[in-house]
Amino acid sequence: MEFRPIPRASEAFQQPVTAEDIETITLRAFGRTVRVTSAVELGGGMYNNTYRLVADGLDGPVILRIAPAPERQFASEHELMRNEYATVPFLAPIADLVPRILAADWSQEITGRDWMVQSHIEGTPAPDRLGDYPRTLWHGFFAQLGTITRKIHAVTGPRFGAVAGPSYATWSEAVLASLCAIADDVSRVGLDATDVRKVADLAVEHHKVLDEITEPRLLTGDLWTVNTMLADAPTPVISGVLDMDRTLWGDPAADWSIRMASAKQDERTAFWKTYGSRDTSTAATWRSLVYEARHLGAIRLERHRLHKDQGVRDSYASMAAVLKQLT
Structure with missing residues (x-):
């Protein structure tokens, strides 16, 4: 797998996961028929870590977002990813603009962090x-x-x-x-x-x-x-x-x-x-x-x-x- 994380200082708020973590997440999200071939971390966001995944067995790229570890989250920003997951049904009026959630995992068994896989939105x-x-x-x-x-x-x-x-x-x-x-x-x-x-x-x-x-x-x-x-x-x-x-x-x-x-x-x-x-x-x-x-x-x-x-x-x-x- 091509794995391109963004280099970050040890004291940075956003911390990457490993290539092995991403492979395990992909296995849990899509099963053994899908094999990730590329994971590129995207910049721009300042809270979650975001990766564009390309995999054999999928029609196109998908987006993996990984929340900060619970101990890094402010109380005023508690479990924001779970809040987004709960919001999706209420965003029906703009459903054509919002990524679809393909998989989500709050167990924190793989990385110690919440994660969510979403459809890829074309554009810049x-x-x-x-x-x-x-x-x-x-x-x-x-x-x-x-x-x-x-x-x-x-x-x-x-x-x-x-x-x-x-x-x-x-x-x-x-x-x-x-x-x-x-x-x-x-x-x-x-x-x-x-x-x-x-x-x-x-x-x-x-x-x-x-x-x-x-x-x-x-x-x-x-x-x-x-x-x-x-x-x-x-x-x-x-x-x-x-x-x-x-x-x-x-x-x-x-x-x-x-x-x-x-x-x-x-x-x-x-x-x-x-x-x-x-x-x-x-x-x-x-x-x-x-x-x-x-x-x-x-x-x-x-x-x-x-x-x-x-x-x-x-x-x-x-x-x-x-x-x-x-x-």
């Missing part, structure tokens, strides 16, 4: 392809993102919180639980979590504002350019949506895609033409600040994990500005 990652198009065509890409996000947000659920659980009866409970988990993770890695805990206190104090959200809607959790594939076409055409592992039931305004669509007044404004207008009421504006604080807390953890010290420091200044507005 949007960050690698979008820049090849004139910027005048980028509006179409962001309009497609708006349509995809609107379809996902239209899906309703029974309770608030991560799709795979835990679940909560009210939106304020779900937001508070998320903020507290992030704060605990920040403290656990030796960073100051005072600002995140202050936001959590404000969420408790003003829980009625959060609880104006009474209908749980499906949130993508992480959808933006980095999680999309583009087809080989004369204009940007989204051919796939990947890594839907941070999904949750909640207020659509709390979604990462909404944050990113709001970040700049450039081509991404086309997102709103297909998605629809935003709620700009006083209550919605206050909630959006709480959501921004939650995003910043998660960003701080990711930057710490990637050893981006300046990014960690920047998160404190950004959080201070949000807290000033909240109070």
